[in-house]
């Protein structure tokens with residue numbers, strides 16, 4: 001990663017808006033820039049843009065969408081901000097959290113109406129894990145792969161060029177102003193491209209073990225289950241230029257990575273009434289209070305594994321999830337008529353499991369603070385073995401409400417923007433501030449804000 005002097009640059013060509021990274025953030029930024037009348041080019045290090053977006057469950061939280069209104073869900077930026085600040089214990093940047101709250105709903109409406117990206121409220125996701133409103137939105141395929149395919153198709157329809165196999169490795173800049181970028185091809189050749197402004201959408205640093213060791217040492221030995229190409233390139237370049245970094249220990253973890261299949265189990269299994277036990281058959285947490293911090297809790301269990309236990313009703317209710325269907329197909333789910341048989345086949349202590357199920361306080365709240373409002377689990381039973389993992393880093397470049405990178409004094413760089421995993425998210429510090437859907441919400445909303453920024457728009461109009 002290098003900062004090069006703009007005075008020494010000779011660019012093969014120049015574009016008004018350059019987006020680095022072709023995930024959810026970069027593609028939404030490109031669509032927004034296009035709609036703002038700017039010529040835009042996306043560069044992407046891989047042969048095909050996929051990113052962590054393609055691995056995700058594709059569910060994003062958003063406030064104030066037209067679809068929420070259609071379903072009678074009252075939600076807005078104030079409620080969203082209050083949820084974020086409560087979940088992060090006040091550590092999230094309120095300016096960015098408010099911007100995401102205010103613009104996420106309109107961003108979804110714009111993608112639907114203007115670009116035929118079919119995102120709708122998921123009425124199967126009740127408010128949970130810190131969301132006080134029903135606000136998870138999904139595409140019809142209910143997966144990140146479907147979401148990225150829809151965004152790519154929209155970029156294709158808008159005739160936005162995406163230059164693949166081009167990795168951002170350097171910035172040309174003088175006096176805090178970016179003049180262009182250096183890209184490196186897989187054969188080692190370099191190409192320099194000029195730009196009037198640059199949007200960093202190269203995600204976080206989950207794939208960079210040295211950075212994880214430095215910033216999130218507690219998860220250095222945990223499995224990383226995100227896009228390997230996310231090496232923190234944009235974050236490092238922005239920081240070299242003088243951009244401030246924040247919340248670098250923040251990450252999205254999950255204690256629901258099916259093992260050994262490597263498919264993430266949707267938290268809905270727990271919301272619907274499932275529980276998580278260790279190999280002794282014992283629960284070890286309130287499964288619903290910290291979707292992200294549950295990853296570290298699972299890692300702390302004997303053998304670093306856990307089992308999600310649920311029943312036929314939950315199995316049927318969740319069978320609309322493509323990842324779950326896939327997990328069943330690859331044999332990652334155990335099905336048994338009795339609890340004893342389930343314990344035997346899963347390798348869980350049968351006595352511990354029986355005691356655990358018998359002591360679930362249906363209609364009441366347990367000692368961890370989980371309220372069991374639904375039905376008791378009943379045979380036949382199901383079990384899926386899961387591991388804890390780190391999915392995505394949430395710290396990064398500090399930005400303002402217009403997604404401009406700012407320095408340590410809060411001064412924005414005039415033409416450098418960041419969003420998604422490259423920017424500080426809305427999760428505050430550590431793992432526990434992560435709200436479900438916040439990764440894609442930040443990526444797409446900040447991409448939208450950065451993309452539509454032009455000098456003629458004031459910050460108020462943008463965010």
Ligand SMILES: Cc1cc2nc3c(=O)[nH]c(=O)nc-3n(C[C@H](O)[C@H](O)[C@H](O)COP(=O)(O)OP(=O)(O)OC[C@H]3O[C@@H](n4cnc5c(N)ncnc54)[C@H](O)[C@@H]3O)c2cc1C
Pocket residue numbers: 020021022023024025026043044045046049050051052053054055056057058059060061144166167168169201202203204225226227229230231233234252264391392419420421422436437438439440441443
């Ligand atoms: C298993 C899993 C499940 C998840 N589920 C959810 C979910 O349901 N809801 C949610 O909100 N979030 C979820 N997340 C988090 C979510 O995926 C991310 O927050 C989001 O995808 C980030 O978007 P992005 O555009 O910043 O990054 P990405 O989608 O990773 O895109 C970054 C792109 O930049 C490219 N790139 C990287 N470096 C360079 C470089 N130097 N030059 C050029 N290109 C580069 C990468 O190849 C990639 O294509 C999940 C993550 C994982 C791993």
